[in-house]
Amino acid sequence: MSTQLWIVVAGCAVVTALIKGLGPAVLGGRPLPPWSAGVIGLLAPALLAALVVTSVLADGQRLAVGAKTAGVALAGIVLVRGGSVLTGVVVAVVTTAGLRALG
Amino acid sequence: MRAAADATSGAELAPRESFRAGMRAGLPFAAVGFIFSLSFGVLAREVGFSALGAIVMSAVVHAGSAQFAAISILAGGGGAVAATTAAALMNSRFLPMSASVAPSLPGGWLRRATQGQAVVDPSWAMARRAGGSFDRHFLFGATAVQYVAFVSGTAAGALGANVIGDIQALGLDAVYPAFFLTLLLAELRDRRARLVALAGGLIAVALVPFTPAGIPVLAASVVAFAGLARSRRTAA
Numbered sequence: 001m002s003t004q005l006w007i008v009v010a011g012c013a014v015v016t017a018l019i020k021g022l023g024p025a026v027l028g029g030r031p032l033p034p035w036s037a038g039v040i041g042l043l044a045p046a047l048l049a050a051l052v053v054t055s056v057l058a059d060g061q062r063l064a065v066g067a068k069t070a071g072v073a074l075a076g077i078v079l080v081r082g083g084s085v086l087t088g089v090v091v092a093v094v095t096t097a098g099l100r101a102l103g
Numbered sequence: 104m105r106a107a108a109d110a111t112s113g114a115e116l117a118p119r120e121s122f123r124a125g126m127r128a129g130l131p132f133a134a135v136g137f138i139f140s141l142s143f144g145v146l147a148r149e150v151g152f153s154a155l156g157a158i159v160m161s162a163v164v165h166a167g168s169a170q171f172a173a174i175s176i177l178a179g180g181g182g183a184v185a186a187t188t189a190a191a192l193m194n195s196r197f198l199p200m201s202a203s204v205a206p207s208l209p210g211g212w213l214r215r216a217t218q219g220q221a222v223v224d225p226s227w228a229m230a231r232r233a234g235g236s237f238d239r240h241f242l243f244g245a246t247a248v249q250y251v252a253f254v255s256g257t258a259a260g261a262l263g264a265n266v267i268g269d270i271q272a273l274g275l276d277a278v279y280p281a282f283f284l285t286l287l288l289a290e291l292r293d294r295r296a297r298l299v300a301l302a303g304g305l306i307a308v309a310l311v312p313f314t315p316a317g318i319p320v321l322a323a324s325v326v327a328f329a330g331l332a333r334s335r336r337t338a339a
Contacts, residue, residue, distance in 0.1 A: 001153040004183050009156060011187035012173055013163040019194050021216030023202025028215035031206050037235030038330030040203040044228045045296045046303035047196050048287035050323030051168070051224075053304040055280040058311045058319075060175075068277045075281045076288070085131040085285045089138070092281035097274030 067103065071096030118240040125230065125244025132225040132245070133252035135282045139167050140253045142275040144260020145267050146171070150178045154261035161257035165223065165250055167279065169193040172316050192317025199324050200227050207237035221246040228286050295329070302326040 032040075056069050075083075075092035083091070116124060140161055147157035152174075164170055169190035176186040201219040204227065208215040218239060226245035230237045260267060270276060291297050303323035310319035 001156040002151065005152055005156055005177070007183040008173055008177065008186045008190075009160045009163065011183060012160065012166075012169060012190040015187060015191040016164050016166050016169060016194050016197075017220060019191065019197045020201045020219045020222050023198060024205040024208050024215035024219035025212040027202055027205035028208050028210075028212065032203075032235065035331055036203075039327050040231070040235040040330070042296065042299045042327040042330040043199055043203060043324055044231070045287065045290040045300035046323050046325075046327045047200070047320060048224070048228070048283055048290060049300035049304040050307035050320040051196075051283045052280050052287055054307050054311060054316070054319050055168075055283065057308060058316070060179075060316070061312050061314075063308065063311055067274070068280065071274060071277045072280045072284060075277075076284055079285055079288050085282075086134060088285055089135050089278055089281045092277040093138075093274040095274070096277040097272065100272060100274065 067096045067099035068092075070099055116238070116240075121238050121240035122244035122247075125226065125238075125241035125246075126248045127244075128229050128241070129226060129245030129248040132282070133248040135278060136167070136249050137252040137256035137259075138275060139278045139282060140256030141260035141267070142270045142278065143167060143170055143174075144257040144262075145264045145270050146178075147174055147257075148261055148264040150174050152261070154258070154264075157261035158254065158258050162254050164190070165253055166190070166194050166197075167253070171279075175316075189316060192315055192321070195317055195321040196324065197222055198321075199327075200224075203227075203235070204230075204237045204239070204242070207239050218243075223249060224283065225249065225286055228290065299326050299329055302329075 052072070056072050057063050057065065071092040071094075074095050075088040078091045079088040143161065144154075144157050147160070148154065152160070160170060172189040172193040173186040176189045201222040204219060204222055205215065208218045210218070221243050223246055226242050226249065229245055230239070230242035232238055267273075287300060291300060303326045306326065307319035307323045310322055314322075
């Protein structure tokens with residue numbers, strides 16, 4: 001494996017550790033102000049929704065609807081109707097693979 | 104084990120019980136993470152990683168979306184700096200996430216920063232308790248099982264790349280979004296959370312054509328400041 005790839009491994013390890021460690025290192029030891037609870041509670045839906053839509057609709061910097069979009073949408077229906085995490089993932093994978101095999 | 108620091112966070116469970124509860128809650132995500140990291144292992148081999156290199160990367164980075172971002176840049180002919188930057192941008196969401204955990208972590212700055220490494224999306228979402236505090240032992244337990252599965256999955260993918268074949272044809276690239284969708288649905292408890300999710304999703308989609316990967320997700324965190332308004336209404 002090339003030196004360049006090992007540099008990427010080391011670089012990713014360092015930036016990830018810094019990003020995850022910065023907040024706790026700087027802000028820790030004292031309580032956050034009361035207003036922050038509401039913001040923290042809403043961070044998850046905001047970030048997770050963004051992660052889902054970008055991973056389903058973004059192809060690099062292009063927006064595209066494809067087999068994966070359909071597969072994950074179907075998984076969403078299964079999950080809303082009470083399916084487990086694993087069921088949802090299996091539905092997404094099988095649908096996506098099936099549509100690609102047909103297309 | 105000194106649990107004095109937990110007294111303020113109103114933890115109902117002893118540290119060990121919390122850790123175990125976290126491990127149990129993390130198991131389904133560990134299973135999904137195994138498949139997810141397996142696909143990472145296969146793709147990493149395709150862009151020139153050795154099996155050892157792929158495994159080491161998962162062991163020292165443990166951030167699937169960032170690792171995918173990095174190798175997709177490399178696959179497109181980008182250099183080490185571009186790949187690392189893409190990973191950093193993809194991980195930028197961990198800035199607000201780990202900052203939100205900060206008050207729940209005891210010890211000096213270095214110890215807190217070390218504990219902050221346990222923040223991964225599912226564990227963070229599940230370890231949150233009423234009032235914005237976090238059960239850190241639950242967080243550690245949930246992340247521990249996911250870490251083991253993530254590194255094992257990478258090993259399986261990297262070592263078995265020839266057997267596994269085409270990740271896209273197998274639909275394994277749908278694992279990651281489906282995984283985050285399960286986490287998202289668990290968050291949509293009330294109308295405000297649904298509106299914030301909708302707004303966050305729209306902002307992210309709108310930014311995709313104009314910004315590098317990762318930025319749309321970070322930008323979506325801004326809508327969480329809707330929590331400043333009427334935050335007293337959702338005391339629970």
